[in-house]
Amino acid sequence: MNSISLFQLRKNVESNCTSLSDGSLSLLEKLIDQADQQNKFSKPMVWIGIYIAIASLFCILPILVDLLHGFKNKNYWFPCKYFTLNAASLTVIAVAMKLPMDLNNPMPSQVDQAAKVGSMAFMCTIMANLLPSLATMDGKELLTNIIALGILVITLVVNVCIQIQTGVVNNNKHYNPTYDIVTYNSFLIAILYVAMLFVLLMIHTCSAFMILKSKQILESKYKAGHKIALKDLELRQPTVEKLKQYVSNHWIMAGTGSPQFVTVCSATTSASGVICVVSTFIHVIIMLLTRPYMKLYGSDYKWSVLMILLTQFTGSILGTVAPLSRCFASLSFKVSIKWIWNQIRVFKVESYYTHKLSDWKQSSVPLKFSSRRCKIVLHDLKVLILDFCIDIQIMVVVACKMAALIPVFFVIGVLCCSHSWKWLNVVCGASYNMSVKTPARLQHTKDLSHYILQLQDDMQLAERTLKSISISVNRVIRRAEKQRPNNLMMFLEESRGFEGVGKYNVPQILPITEEKYVDCWSLSIVTLTTIAISLPSIQNSMVDRLLRSVSEGLTYVTHVEENLNSSDEYAIIQKAARRLWLEVEVYHKWLGIKVQNLAHQFYTTQENVKWLSDIAKNMATLVERNDIKSSDDSLLHVLVSANSMYRIAQTILVSYHASIDYVSYEELFVKLSLMISDILAACLTNLPRVITMKCHTSVIEKREESVQTAAQLLGETMQIINSLADRELPSLNPDELPFIDQWRDCFLHSSP
Known part of the structure; x- marks a missing residue:
């Protein structure tokens, strides 16, 4: 009232x-x-309705972002990158499903009833969009999320069934005689949506079992393909063309062997897409019937129920794009007339759908019983339950394959029209040679066959899909080429070798701390840059150019260090370098000291460099005496930075001991810049190895992202790799090249 x-x-x-x-x-x-x-009591219900609409919007936004991401990368099977099944998304979905969960709040008007059943249609759309995201999870995470989703869906189904029984769904019978027909339809539609939700839950569970086994199959095939790719690569200093081919091969393996890609190719995904389309179609009909009565809301939610209805209807429309596209995309990945005919003729249930259940069936019961009779009863009960589950699994897969025939028949019609059009062109004498496979194209497809990963050996990837995957990696590389580090490339051209690596730090200079710290590329570069920008009378343009070049270079140095120098002792030094560089680049400070301002009080380069050395020594002494109070992490950062500054500054004083007073600030700045350039060049010779490492990762769920990073890195640094390939490397083993101290020792030992 x-x-x-x-x-x-x-x-x-x-x-x-x-x-x-x-x-x-x-x-x-x-x-x-x-x-x-x-x-x-009913006054807050309007705000609750707004809260439901906002939660629905938070479900729609990641779906929309996934759509845009798919269109941008021309992945028309729309992988789940942002809208995934996890604790956060399940919480938001649970809030969005408040209307069908509401057991006793009367929904008398047509708009109220449409919003309640429309929420169930929105849930069908959400589940169809979430299905491929199951493939991104490991076994434990997959089990947890499926159970959580099952609890949510079962609760929703039970609540709706209770409302059907109590008449809440059918509560507008006496609200207005005009609504009698719509009231009857809402009752049937609610039952239909309940059935759809239950079937979608079974499809998700069935897909989860398939995903667990499919990952094992794909992993074994990936290892074989990776071994073949390694044979064609020169590990010491591969060329750009070799790297391109290596990245392309792993891109194909990561793309075709992606768990999400394989899940999209399955019959369960096609069936969920069909259900999503049907539920959205019904939702559209409901909206058309409800349109004349949009302002006639009678529940406690008042006008907010209209807000919920429109928001979730928009989500259902947008959310249907990806499941519908996956139905046809999965066919285009593997489509051929012969394969389609086999799908129609025989509904074969592949072993990977039931393999996990069969494993559980044959495994022992983890519970311990002293009685042999109890063990027999428990084992027989387990076998009986799992046999029933296997039968249900087979029935679900067969039903999904039957549902998947709907888009299959549509594709058959398209193929028939396409072949008829080609035949007509041939008859009419038109020159239509695009479909003719030249020997070169056949050989290219054959060469790539080692890198195409499929669950079924008898299923061949369509040539246009393989071509699309190959084009996509080239597109990423070309796009990355436009983002190449121009400042860094010009900076590296100033040096012609790697001699500066042997000059920045000599072993004769003892550390100022009791503990010896290892050298790393980034900290040495940051320390040398700090000394260079501290020199007075240097043009601002030269300083800015150095900072821009070093900033771009450190991006790739980080890639080298994170992949090749990842032990704990190096990680500590690298972390200190990152913190120090932020201070140097942004504020032109070193450990809180404005080095540029204070350096103007010195008259010679020797005084300037010696002042930096003394500052570093004093800071380290204060830290070791605990005169500086801070967290352990900050103290370690100060010690590492001070030790590096002291040793490098002392090395400069020792190297120019006879002439440093006569070296101008500009000359020293140029010498330091060349030294930094040499060190950057030496470090970046490891980029080919970093790229090959990023192509291969043992975690199947992260393989696509890792290969994409490798392709991006290759595109940005191709010119750098080419330019450094002409330089002669020192006589070091490949395993020694990632370490700056090995380079330094090599140059020191080889110098006269």
Whole structure:
């Protein structure tokens, strides 16, 4: 009862109170008080409705981002990158499903009923979009999320069934005689959506079992393909063309062997897409029927129910794009007339759908019983339950394959029209040679066959899909070429060798700390850059150019260090270098000291460099005496940075001991810049190895992302790799090239 009806009731009671008995008046007053109390309780329902609409919007946004990401990368099977099944998404989905979960709040009008059943259609769309994301999880995470999704869906189904029984779904029967037909339809539609949700839950569970086994099959085939790719690669210093081919081969393996890609190719995904399309179609019909009555809402949610209805309807429309596209994309990956005919003729259930259940069936029961009879009973019960589950699994797969025939028949029609058009062109004498496979194309396809990963050996990847995958890697590389580090490339051209690696730090200079720290590329570069920018009378343009070049270079140095120098002792130094560089680049400070301002008080380069050395020594001494109070991490950062500054500054003083007073600031700046350039060049000779390492990762779920990073890195650094390939490397083993101290020792030992 709303506030208007309460006011009218109060007015009627006051006008007729003289004709009412005391008992009747008391009863009416109680009814009015109860209605007034109920109206007070229902006031927050509008805000709850807004909250539901916002939660629905948070479900729609990642779906939309996945669509845009798929269109941008021309992945028309739309992998789940942002909208995935996890604790956060399940929580938001649970909030968005508040209307069908509401057991006792009456929904009298047509708009209210449409919003309630529309939420179930939105849930069908959400589940169809979430299905490929199951492939991104490991076994434990997959089990946890499937159980959580099952609890949510079963709760939703049970609540809707209760509402069907109690008449909440059918509650507008007496609201207006005009709505009788719509009331009857909402009852049937709710039952239909309940069935769809239950079937989608079974499809998700079935897909989860398939994913667990498919990853094992794909992993074994990936290892074989990786061994073949390694044979064609020169590990010491491969050329750019070799790297391109290596990246392309792993791109194909990562793409065709992606768990999401394989899941999209399955019949379960096609079936979920068909269900999603059907549910959205019904939702559209409901909206068309509800359109004339949009302002006639009668529940406690008031106008917010219309907000929920429109938001979730928009989500259902947008969310249907990806499942529908996956239905046809999965066919285009493997389509041929022969394969389609086999799909129609025989509904074969592949072993990877039931393999996990069969393994559980043959495994022992983890529970311990002393009684042999108990063990027999428990084992027989387990076998009986799992046999039933296997039968259900087979039935679900067969049903999914039958549902998947709907897009199959559509594709058959398209193929027939396509072949007829080609035949007509041939008959009419048109030159149509695009479909003719030249020997070179056949050989190319044959060469790539080692890198195409499929669950079924008898299923061949369509040539256009293989071509699309090959084009996509080239597109990433070309796009990355436009982002190449131009400042770094010009900076590296100033040096012609790697001699600077042997000059930046000599072993004769003892560390100022009791503990010896290893050298790393990034900290040495940052320290040398700090000394260079501290020199007075240097043009700002030269300083800015050095900072830009070093900033771009450190990006790739980080790739080298994270992949080739990843032990704990190196990680500590690298972390200190990152923190120090942020301070140097942004504020032109070194451990809080404005080095540029203070350096102007010195008259010679020797005084300037010696001042930096003394500052570093004093800081290290204060830290070791605990005169500086800070966290252990910050103290270690100061010690590492101070030790590096002291040793490099002392090396400069020792190297130019006879002439440093006569070296101008500009000359020293140029010498330091060349030294930095040599060190960067030496470090970046490891880029080919980093790229090959990024192509291969043992975690199947991260393989696509890792290969894409490798392709991006290759595109950005191709010119750098080519330019460094002409330089002669020192006589080091491949395993020694990633370490700056090995380079330094090699140059020191080889110098006269």
